[in-house]
Amino acid sequence: MSTEDISDVIIVGSGPAGLTAAIYTARANLNPKIIEGEPSSNSDQPGGQLMLTTEVENFPGFPDGILGPELMNKMRDQAIKFGAEFITKKVTKVELSGKIKRVWLSDAENTELKAHSVIVATGAKSLMLDIEGESRLLGYGVSTCATCDGFFFRNKLVGVVGGGDSALEEAIFLTKFATKVYIIHRRDSFRASKIMQKRAENHEKIEILWNTEVKRVNGDTNLDSVLLYNNALNKEYEFELNGLFVAIGHSPNTEIFKGQILMDENGYIVTTNGTKTNLDGVFACGDVQDHIYKQAITAAGSGCAAAIDAEKWLNSNFS
Numbered sequence: 392m393s394t395e396d397i398s399d400v401i402i403v404g405s406g407p408a409g410l411t412a413a414i415y416t417a418r419a420n421l422n423p424k425i426i427e428g429e430p431s432s433n434s435d436q437p438g439g440q441l442m443l444t445t446e447v448e449n450f451p452g453f454p455d456g457i458l459g460p461e462l463m464n465k466m467r468d469q470a471i472k473f474g475a476e477f478i479t480k481k482v483t484k485v486e487l488s489g490k491i492k493r494v495w496l497s498d499a500e501n502t503e504l505k506a507h508s509v510i511v512a513t514g515a516k517s518l519m520l521d522i523e524g525e526s527r528l529l530g531y532g533v534s535t536c537a538t539c540d541g542f543f544f545r546n547k548l549v550g551v552v553g554g555g556d557s558a559l560e561e562a563i564f565l566t567k568f569a570t571k572v573y574i575i576h577r578r579d580s581f582r583a584s585k586i587m588q589k590r591a592e593n594h595e596k597i598e599i600l601w602n603t604e605v606k607r608v609n610g611d612t613n614l615d616s617v618l619l620y621n622n623a624l625n626k627e628y629e630f631e632l633n634g635l636f637v638a639i640g641h642s643p644n645t646e647i648f649k650g651q652i653l654m655d656e657n658g659y660i661v662t663t664n665g666t667k668t669n670l671d672g673v674f675a676c677g678d679v680q681d682h683i684y685k686q687a688i689t690a691a692g693s694g695c696a697a698a699i700d701a702e703k704w705l706n707s708n709f710s
């Protein structure tokens with residue numbers, strides 16, 4: 392299907408969406424190149440956000456749970472088995488509107504790759520508080536996903552940081568498990584919808600700590616307390632907590648695609664008819680185009696869809 396220098400498909404991103412797209416396109420003999428990112432402490436490292444979690448208990452097929460990094464490594468091995476080629480670099484620049492898609496890598500030579508189609512699976516990152524202890528205890532008491540990790544906090548004390556719909560939704564979800572849920576919000580009013588505010592404020596297991604900021608998270612191997620600051624009283628105090636859920640928003644990793652791929656007002660890629668973007672031959676899957684479900688399994692499902700959409704598109708345009 393391709394000439395020597397032009398790949399059929401380049402996949403940008405290597406979380407569950409990118410890796411599933413890799414498995415499917417490799418099995419379809421499309422010889423995908425996956426630009427998987429470079430090791431770093433953020434969600435744009437190879438493997439995406441699951442590399443920052445511990446146990447994953449809700450991915451079907453693993454009744455005893457599986458560690459996030461192990462799940463990602465298994466998906467990667469599966470893609471390699473079918474001939475996918477991984478490139479451990481970031482993408483620095485793209486030109487996606489032409490018939491031939493061009494992608495530049497973060498290596499010393501600024502290598503340029505060409506392809507007929509591109510699958511964007513760069514994911515999203517949770518915004519973090521950027522305080523002492525936070526990244527060290529991520530996965531060990533600090534979490535960004537109640538749906539993923541809430542179960543581990545049965546009969547424990549948890550805090551949720553934020554005052555938007557996400558924070559309140561997470562807090563209400565966590566009441567199923569935790570003894571008590573503290574919503575820690577930096578102001579004296581929520582920005583969440585009225586209905587969510589009412590639900591949270593009336594919930595017997597929820598207590599709201601207004602005008603309160605988290606300054607530090609403490610614990611050797613697991614979170615055991617946080618340092619809080621009441622900005623109305625100008626008072627700092629230690630507070631016992633077993634879990635801290637940071638729910639201050641997400642940001643899709645779409646910087647390099649701005650001005651080319653159509654995005655919504657929050658920077659998420661807009662997809663229609665499955666995984667199609669506004670650009671012919673460019674597809675998007677996973678959290679980079681999904682601000683609703685944000686689960687590993689839904690990302691994997693949309694990665695599969697993107698691979699099938701890309702294969703069909705290549706067949707009708709290049710065979």
Ligand code: NAP
Pocket residue numbers: 519520552553554555556557558560577578581582584638639640641
């Ligand atoms: P959001 O609405 O932007 O709220 C973020 C919250 O985090 C705000 O309360 C903000 O405080 C706080 N915050 C931001 N940076 C902070 C920091 N550094 N330290 C402490 N607090 C910080 O984000 P979201 O809740 O993720 O919601 C995003 C969008 O999705 C919204 O449009 C929301 O309505 C929607 N959503 C809808 C649903 C639903 O309908 N079921 C569920 C989830 C989300 P301030 O208020 O002081 O700025």
